[in-house]
Amino acid sequence: MIKAWLISSGIKFLTGAILLGIGIWYLSSSIGGASLSYTSVSNFMQQIGVQNGDIASANGCFLCGYIADLFDVIGRATEMFWNGIVKNLWILMAVGFGIFIILHTVSYIHEQANSKDIKDLSGTDPKLDFKKWFDKVWKTGLRVIIAGALIGALNWSGTGALKTVTSITVTPVMYIGSTLSMAVTGVISDAKCDISLDTESSENVLTPILKPFMCVMGNLNTVMLAGAGGGFALMNYSWMGMGGGFFTWLAGLALVLAFLVIGFDLVFQVLNVIFKLMFIIIFMPILLAAYAFEEVWKLANGLTKSAITMLIDSAVSIIRISLKICLIYAIVYFSADSFYPGPSDGFTTIMPPLLGQITPKNMDAQTMSVMAVFSECEKVSLINDKMDKDKFISCFNAQKSVVTKKYPNAFDFMDDGFDFLMFMIGIACLYFWILSPEIDKIIGSPAKEQFDYGTWVKNFGKTIYTAPEKIYKAVKDKLK
């Protein structure tokens, strides 16, 4: 029995280690060359593959390639769906309105026939209250005309009109998100998110959300890679014998894992938002048609309101996610600033100064010498957007020996692994126990998602994770 428990735990541990290993490899391979130092944002942008300053082209976007393909396929299917349904929606709405008038009239006559007033007026000239009947009919009729006009316009101008409707409703939501995430990551001066390019040129109906989505993901990945890059740098300092020991390596690993876990968690939250928006776009004609019968048909009641709520929730979610990733990066950055090297002066060797390009202040001569060594070696070793570790180390060793002659303890900061590790554990607790729930509370988080694609994908991942254990158990039960 104890053997079975041990084997089962061993399988679980191995599966976890393999999955984490893949995650770490994925992050590591998204950064060009060795992660050793990031003293400038533009160098870092080059290393993560940002092309022509377009943030959407940043590496490391988990599932982004597949999502772009998925957008393309769903976009085409949506177009076919729209073309098919828009032409017939008019007929459906007219039939619906006819049924409504018949049912309403029957119900009205039945109501009037059983009315006390009419019975009491027997013998005289009973008058029917037509206002009651007409009020409901003209209101619904007006709604049908408005919705019909919109759908008619869609029918007349094809998917172009729906694209326009999408552009003025859904795109601003993603635009707010992408602009804000660009602002909070502070990469505006080194990268841009050009939404207009693809939106105007492409025929795909989902294009209005694809580009802003890629920008949000690009920003998220930039921060995730910057944090993980800091961790890899620490691991490399220790591994390559540049400075620091086991705890420096461990602190680096903790940093990598922290950004891996937080980053992937946020990626799934963005996926949730994006699929909600896709849902709104796909069913836009039906939502418009449902608006006409909202007051008179129970099934359609509240549908438009739900769509509006969904749209607004999406905007809020994007802002919430941007704020979370920005805050965790800022805390880790300032912690790294006070250690690598200390004291706090706005400069650290291990992480790029995102957040609006933090500028070092009041640096002492020793830290300035350290900064000069790292930025010089970074410049020398960055070839074809990749950091050459051998070049960096030879440059570092040569420059270090010069600096240590004047400041013997200048590079001792690389040994501060244990304290930084404690910081990382504290910050992880801070994020999961305080920051994240508090942001959710202030920037309203929906309590229970109705349309939770992100969690579905995550659960699918968990199923894969537990699959070897389940297979083992099944085999064990069979052998019994």
Added chain:
Amino acid sequence: MRILKLLSRFIICILCISCLCNVSIAASNLPTGEVGEYGNFLTHDNISVFNENLAKDFDKFEPKIDLNPTTFVPIEAKIGLMLMKALSAVDDVLQSSLVRFTVIFLLIMYAFWIGLEAYKLIRDSGDYKTALYNIFKQGITIAIWIIILNYGPTKIFAMIVSPILTLGTYLSDFILGAVAETYKVNIPDTCAAIQNYVHTDKSLNLLVDADTAANIMCLPARASVFFYHATATGFQWIKSGLGTSPIMIALGIVSIVIFIKCIFKYAFMTLGIVVSLFLTLLMLPFTALAESMPSSSEKNFAGQFFNGLLKIFNTQKLSNIIGKFINAAIYFVSLSIIIAICATLLTNIVSLGADNQYTTGSAMTIILSGCLVLYLANQTEKQTKDIGGDIDNSFGKQMEGNAKILWADVKKIGNSLFKAWLKK
């Protein structure tokens, strides 16, 4: 649950890696000296060599923390300061983008609102003078807010509310000092070290005054020095118990767990308040929306959309925000009373001499006092509520909930292991 699972996987991963790495370190502990009769490896000499080596390793592993109260800055105070710096930096970034966005959004919403009012006026044939007056009044309010937004609402508001926090932290310090004086106990003043730490930060750019920030973090740190020393004592017990007394090892582990929990409990309660206050400040541009834009009474599609946009953020009214700061000040004062009680209890087990050297009480006194302090720490939220009024205790509840889940998981694993061993 999801958070705990993520966190536990992260910790488990680090632990597994450190365990694997420690295998190579531990391998050096295995004495290779002698093999006893019948191949017995556990000879008296081998065991003593093994224990000595393990104690040496433990010496290396034990964190060397400088507990001199004049220089000691607890890690939670440092994390707190980093948190405040990060929130202030994010505020700087947000002000440059969010303010512009809010101003444009305000103007669009104003135009939208005028449209709705005009529609209502035509439909209901209302009083146009009142309508015009309302539109003008709203326009003035929006203009004032736009001026405030351009001058940086967070900094202006922080300047106004900082004295409230300063008063709260000053009163807290006063209470701690008074308790120390009355009971003739030496509660180490770690505040000076924290103040120094804050002032040596060369890139400090906080929303609140640097001294106020230091004073906020100073509050939970007053008892920290005792907690850290008691934790260090726990390490000492484990070391002394290696190879001699399993009870000492168990006591050491219990002591470490109790006091680390105390450190976390007090630190995170304060940090929770800090995050809540700073995030409220960060959201001030949206408060401008809540203050200057009335919701529409229209129930139609446009009205619903307008009200939906206004409710994007759960923004609070200015009066509520000021109330939040006053509550925080009261909370700090109440917390200081509980910390004073805990510190007085702890002076019986860890006492600071005139030469800044610590002496500790007996093992059982430390454990029992530690349990009492932990109980007080767990009850703090309720007690501070009783003393000082309503506070936001959602964090405490969440942490407690997570701890219960963790304990249930540990118990489950323990049970399954025990049952497996019994079956064997």
